Amino acid sequence: MVKTEDQKDYVQSLERGLSVILAFSDHRPQLTLSEVAELTALSRPTVRRLLLTLEQLGYVRSEGRYFSLTPHVLGLGYAYLSSLNLTEVAQPFMEEVTKITGQTCSLSALDGHDAVFLARVPAKQVMRMTLTTGTRLPAFATSMGRVLLAGLPEHQLEETLCGLTLSPLTAHTVTDTATLRERLAEVREQGWALVDQEFEEGVRSLSAPVRDTGCRVIATLSMSVPARQYSLEDIKENLLPVVRDNAHEISKRLGASVSR
Template sequence: MTEAYRSHPRDFVASLEKGLKVLLCFDRKHARLSLSEVARLTGYTPAAARRLLMTLEELDYLHSDGRRFWVAPRALLLARPYLTSRAAPQVAQPILDKLADRTRQSASLGVLLDNEVLIIARSTGRRTLSTGLGIGSRLPVFCSALGRAMLSRLSAEEALDHLAAAPMDPWTPKTVDNLASAVESVERCRRQGWGECDEELELGVRSIAIPISNASDRTIAALSLSVRAERMTMDAFRLTHLSAIEEARDELIRSKATFD
């Protein structure tokens, strides 16, 4: 609940919030959901979940086979206003394209959203990864390189609050699975200036991310590069590509793009 809502509760449309929450249930791990699964993920009653699902299907934001629901192409219209009206994604895209082309790897730009990282720009190099990430993808803040980079520029107390609130579900057998280890990963990033993820999100994928700050030294985003693990060790990854990531970061800072 935001401060604006506390001040003007009559202006808050709870049904709109609920409908959007249903749409946001769908992701890579939950591509097709039943009514009971949506109710569990949202915390709504089955009756409420059913009404919301049926409404979204009628509006053509969801499709269904009578048992499961999935997101329809019309849902892309919800992202279009941000992508077309804000300069940041348009400014960032050529910079990410240049980084991906130079390194022949995949580059992503993310922002902190609640207790997740939201990808707002992405470019894949010629050695394309199979992670299925794209603009609008969400990553866990506790075990992603982007998340660690963003949290490393917060105070230790703020970072701990984000980590404590994030569900630490394992993504791979190598995923950090406890709060103490997650805190240490963020502190390591704070000390060295970049965050790492070594096969914690997807087996066979390594990532490095660095935070991006504005003129007021407020961290506004993070930039990452990902490689296939069989192509290079993490040490070789740092040695080969960290300087290119830093140069792209500096170019984004000079662009004075805002990502809020």
């Protein structure tokens, strides 16, 4: 097969190595060689070579039949975060949000179809669901994900929506693509998102965009609260302004020219 111009510089072994790393998750912290092969659709001999190489480089450890990631992998994510200087800039504003509201404040970014937590400032009273840095949530059913999706260029958004499976996570989850498009248009228009129990029953979440010097949405500031404690009106009146104001300040520190 003749390679195209774009394919000549494509390193397939790097793609395969990264797919092996990404096969691990909080739901699958330990995997056998066969399980990695199944998840990545790679042959067992290829997976074996990749795992042994990653182990030698310090990214993977083995224990009997099982492999798991090591903290060395965090260096890959840190390279991204440090290049943006995003978490360092956002930290004091996230602390301010938590101080004022008494609720955990999160900073997230889009990765494929998921919103990924980059940093969190926890409140003293932690909600039932335990979420940590690196946790991935489906973008379509979360407020932070909708802010991130709404911030995509139109062609990119269409590509992303075409590959989405809108599974019903609760009785409230939007599972119709046309309806989701309408919700995203609303988010883009109003500059924030509020999602009512679509990801988890009894939990409402709100998010506001964080923009870079080109005014592109690169992250979100978000918060989740118990529905029994906060009505939608309470959220809009008491929590949303705090989240929006601090997301605005982070954006300004990152060089964005934004107005309230």
